[in-house]
Amino acid sequence: MYEPITRPEETNDLRALVRRICDDHQMPLEERILRGEQVSWEDHRPGREAAKEAGLWGLRLPESLGGADLSVYDLVNCFEEAARPLAQLRFAGGLPAALVSAEGEQYERYTRPILEDRMRWAFAQTEPSGGGDPGGALRTTAVRDGSNWVISGSKVFISGVDAADIVLVVALTDPDKRQRGGISLFAVEKDNPGLTIAREIEVLGGLRVHELFLDDCRVEESALLGAAGGGFAEAQKLLSTARMTVAATALGIADRALEMMISYARTRSVFGGPLSEKQAVQGFIVDSWTEIHQARLALYNAAGRTDAGHDTRVEAGMAKLLGTETVGRVLDRAIQVHGAAGTSLDSPLAHWYGLQRLSRIYEGPSEVQKYRVIARKLLEH
CATH class of the missing domain: 2.40.110.10 (Butyryl-CoA Dehydrogenase, subunit A, domain 2)
Structure with missing residues (x-):
């Protein structure tokens, strides 16, 4: 699918690596979920282990702690790809900021077990x-x-x-x-x-x-x-990056939902011709593509400015707002194009529809991002 965003070659290689892991380990889990089976945390272990073997462990942790030491820009790109399967790839080795510099008893009691995947x-x-x-x-x-x-x-x-x-x-x-x-x-x-x-x-x-x-x-x-x-500041450190990863997850899902919409519209015949030739469906596709593109630009801007050392609470809030609002609209259109098939739990669309409605609430509701984070900053001067 055409995408007008140019990423560094190493970021594209990273995305390709995550997609291969997802295709090998997470897509089979998606098929099980769509058959109505329960998938446990342990069922996700092969994917986590494959990511670890590929160097994707503790994505934001420094190499001194065994982490991948990714930039926030690369982090959100990983999360986009990891969200494409319904059985999202869960990267392990994530450490709360307050424990990154832990020493002595705290290191042995909390940090080391988390890093070794013995504690969650x-x-x-x-x-x-x-x-x-x-x-x-x-x-x-x-x-x-x-x-x-x-x-x-x-x-x-x-x-x-x-x-x-x-x-x-x-x-x-x-x-x-x-x-x-x-x-x-x-x-x-x-x-x-x-x-x-x-x-x-x-x-x-x-x-x-x-x-x-x-x-x-x-x-x-x-x-x-x-x-x-210092707990409020520590919580905000968790939330600011979390808001960007929530946005990335939303956009990964929106991207796949758009691909599903396009594929279905091309193959489905209605009123004597392909569904893709109907103006309403073309509008759904173009609007979805445009919104995903705009939300992705906001996300990459927030990530890049974070990597440059800027305070990006406003940018992270904007990225979360746009990403989570966008995925809701894209999923709604994709389900509409699929008709009854899109409402069935045989389709990932129906599962995502409920899951992504939650994303507009957790890690700061859309209204909080609008009026307490973004608007307050704009009205300071």
């Missing part, structure tokens, strides 16, 4: 009081008690808990300061008696997330990640 982590910020305004809505507290911290509160809609060994909990350590030095980040091991996984919640797309309770959950000083009061 989940990120717990959202609470029943709200997730779009973590600084203002946060109610979970952590209070010093001698050499320990005692955490109390609840979290909801937390993904990845079922496969995680530790949960990174965002908590208030100074309610008066809040996001200006009063929020900290803690690693809570899942077998901690003060941590309860209360219930599993099934959401759109067949995903399952969890509600957590922290009832006088006692952790040692070494569970504090980074400096006390």
Whole structure:
């Protein structure tokens, strides 16, 4: 399919490598999902191992930690390709920013096991009081008690808990300061008696997330990640890059949905001719292609400026906004072109439709990106 974006040759080689891994390992898993089979985390292991053997391990980590040390630009290109199969390729070895420079006990307890794929982590910020305004809505507290911290509160809609060994909990350590030095980040091991996984919640797309309770959950000083009061900044580090990878995932799915739309329109005959000759369908295809192109330019701009050392919270928010809004429209058009076949769970389109509706909410809803991130920055002067 024609694409008017010129990437560096090494980036194209990287994309081709990820696509080969996906074709070999993830596409067969997609076929199983479309047959109604359950696919587990362990079923994804061959793909993760193939990526590791190819050097795609800890994509953003420095080589000194065994990582691939990719630029953000190459990172988002990897995520685009990894999202094309319904059984998305999950790169392992990802490390929270607060643990990259960990030493001593923290390194041995958390960093090394994560790097060696012996430990997985989940990120717990959202609470029943709200997730779009973590600084203002946060109610979970952590209070010093001698050499320990005692955490109390609840979290909801937390993904990845079922496969995680530790949960990174965002908590208030100074309610008066809040996001200006009063929020900290803690690693809570899942077998901690003060941590309860209360219930599993099934959401759109067949995903399952969890509600957590922290009832006088006692952790040692070494569970504090980074400096006390630095948790909001650490969470934002996670979220800024995460917003770009969410956008990249959305665009990878949108790209494949567009390819499916074009292929189906070429082969489907209706009212005496190919569906591709109908003006409405041509409009769907052109509009989708144009929106994907514009969203991709915004994403690559955000990634490139991040690599150059700029503060790109606004650009990352714009990339997420455009990418996630675009994929929703593209999937809607693709399903319309496919007709009833597009609504069937025999097609990845129907699965993606529910999954990608979620992307406009998590890691910062579309409205937050518009009015709290982008508009606020534009109106500063």
